[in-house]
Amino acid sequence: MQDEQNIKNPFASELCDYVQDRKTFYCMPGHKQGKGAPAFLKKAWGEKVFSYDITEVRRSDVLAYPKKELKYAQERAAEIMGAARTWFLVNGSSAGIHAILGAIVKPGEKVLVHRECHKAVLMGLVFSGAVPIYLEPVPNLPEYAYGSVDLQKVEELLGKHDIKLVLVTSPNYYGISLDVAAIAKICHEHDVLLFVDEAHGTHFTFHESFPMQALRAGADYVVQSMHKTLGGLYQTALLHSAGTSEFFDERVDHMLSMLQSTSPSALFLMSIDAALEEVHQKGEELYGALIEMLEALRGQLNTSKFGVVVPPDGVLSAGNFSGFDPCKIIFRSISMDEVNLIHIKEALSESYGIEIELAGEDHMLLTLSVADAVDLERTKKNLIHFAKTIDKLFTAGIGYVEEQDDFVDHRELPIFELTPRDAFYAKKRVQQISEAEHLISASMVCIYPPGYPLIIPGERIHEAAIHKIYHDHAKGFTIIGITEDAGELFIDVIEEPVK
Ligand SMILES: Cc1ncc(COP(=O)(O)O)c(C=O)c1O
Numbered sequence: 001m002q003d004e005q006n007i008k009n010p011f012a013s014e015l016c017d018y019v020q021d022r023k024t025f026y027c028m029p030g031h032k033q034g035k036g037a038p039a040f041l042k043k044a045w046g047e048k049v050f051s052y053d054i055t056e057v058r059r060s061d062v063l064a065y066p067k068k069e070l071k072y073a074q075e076r077a078a079e080i081m082g083a084a085r086t087w088f089l090v091n092g093s094s095a096g097i098h099a100i101l102g103a104i105v106k107p108g109e110k111v112l113v114h115r116e117c118h119k120a121v122l123m124g125l126v127f128s129g130a131v132p133i134y135l136e137p138v139p140n141l142p143e144y145a146y147g148s149v150d151l152q153k154v155e156e157l158l159g160k161h162d163i164k165l166v167l168v169t170s171p172n173y174y175g176i177s178l179d180v181a182a183i184a185k186i187c188h189e190h191d192v193l194l195f196v197d198e199a200h201g202t203h204f205t206f207h208e209s210f211p212m213q214a215l216r217a218g219a220d221y222v223v224q225s226m227h228k229t230l231g232g233l234y235q236t237a238l239l240h241s242a243g244t245s246e247f248f249d250e251r252v253d254h255m256l257s258m259l260q261s262t263s264p265s266a267l268f269l270m271s272i273d274a275a276l277e278e279v280h281q282k283g284e285e286l287y288g289a290l291i292e293m294l295e296a297l298r299g300q301l302n303t304s305k306f307g308v309v310v311p312p313d314g315v316l317s318a319g320n321f322s323g324f325d326p327c328k329i330i331f332r333s334i335s336m337d338e339v340n341l342i343h344i345k346e347a348l349s350e351s352y353g354i355e356i357e358l359a360g361e362d363h364m365l366l367t368l369s370v371a372d373a374v375d376l377e378r379t380k381k382n383l384i385h386f387a388k389t390i391d392k393l394f395t396a397g398i399g400y401v402e403e404q405d406d407f408v409d410h411r412e413l414p415i416f417e418l419t420p421r422d423a424f425y426a427k428k429r430v431q432q433i434s435e436a437e438h439l440i441s442a443s444m445v446c447i448y449p450p451g452y453p454l455i456i457p458g459e460r461i462h463e464a465a466i467h468k469i470y471h472d473h474a475k476g477f478t479i480i481g482i483t484e485d486a487g488e489l490f491i492d493v494i495e496e497p498v499k
Pocket of ligand 1: 091092093094095117118120169197199200225235236237
């Protein structure tokens with residue numbers, strides 16, 4: 001292991017020393033420490049940032065085969081996060097998800113997948129050729145959020161199929177965490193590895209008020225985005241192993257060397273190293289103060305039009321959840337009919353310079369982080385101003401819709417005819433969505449927010465999904481995986497032989 005004085009920010013410190021003096025570069029990158037960078041960007045970003053945009057110079061080590069500073073930095077990250085091994089990712093949690101699927105599940109082998117997963121999981125199934133057995137969510141949360149998993153069902157499916165890996169997402173977008181410890185116990189009784197997509201819970205390690213982090217709860221592999229709730233640059237993430245299998249850890253090494261760039265910018269790697277060390281040093285105090293302030297403030301954020309929702313204990317304990325993230329603030333409209341809060345989100349952005357995490361029809365989600373703990377008084381003032389602003393906008397008629405909406409969001413597990421990989425390679429045709437019921441989808445349809453797949457390639461398109469597409473399209477939500485032409489919506493379906 002590295003020597004004492006080098007223990008903090010092993011990679012970021014080394015690179016800072018290295019770029020102190022201007023170098024003569026007869027090697028890549030083409031901008032040569034910014035000398036040849038576009039003038040526009042030099043003005044916007046400053047020149048200094050380019051000097052750190054290097055890779056594989058003598059003192060930067062090699063991400064795919066780390067021997068020095070990157071090895072130390074990843075060891076330090078593992079130590080901070082309580083992992084046996086940690087890998088730095090420069091293509092987000094997505095790369096970690098693909099690597100784990102590719103490393104652990106051979107083409108044709110089975111993986112138990114939480115149906116409410118991120119699309120990166122489904123892309124990973126296309127790459128890896130793993131055969132998904134989908135685990136239906138239990139609809140025990142308000143319909144905007146997602147449900148938990150039925151532990152008995154996990155048990156039953158592990159008994160019935162030869163499953164190599166269980167993959168669940170926890171916490172969800174709203175910060176609600178599954179009971180990972182209970183899922184891990186079942187997996188391990190069946191000798192199956194558990195992988196948790198903890199992209200939204202990277203900060204859980206740093207304060208006891210957060211739900212228990214998945215590694216501590218017994219997961220074998222965990223992926224976490226560094227950019228979602230911590231101070232890493234976009235694209236940065238961590239993949240952890242609990243050390244259950246050296247054999248699979250080595251496969252992960254190989255997979256990541258295939259999936260990640262051979263020229264990762266030191267900007268990303270330094271940002272992981274530095275952000276992690278800083279939150280390790282200061283996180284407990286900062287989160288403690290932020291959570292305390294939010295607890296005291298929550299009641300004051302209720303207005304005549306919006307209530308701040310906290311998942312009640314009853315919901316959490318009854319539904320195989322382990323807790324929720326107090327840094328998520330959910331505002332819900334009190335008059336739930338006749339509202340569409342995406343209009344308020346737009347108005348906040350355009351007229352007030354306020355960006356929020358997401359808005360659905362009847363709720364809005366705010367994500368707070370350590371950045372909001374730096375000046376607590378200001379954060380408090382801003383949140384009170386936010387609550388007053390949405391109230392004002394709503395009173396002025398923004399977010400209010402005239403027509404009564406009796407749409408009900410049914411969630412049923414459809415019939416899966418093909419794996420995502422087989423669907424990807426199958427012959428396709430374009431079909432008007434209104435006539436696509438019972439056909440097999442070749443598209444992955446995701447509705448933003450929050451972007452989880454509504455239709456997965458290979459599934460028979462369900463009537464409820466068609467209704468949801470038309471409903472959410474009319475409400476102005478962004479839908480990917482469909483096309484629009486002359487006011488009609490289309491989807492790619494699999495060409496099936498005529499019976
Ligand atoms: C649950 C979940 N998993 C994985 C990802 C992918 O993470 P990244 O953007 O770091 O690749 C996301 C992104 O939004 C997500 O919400």
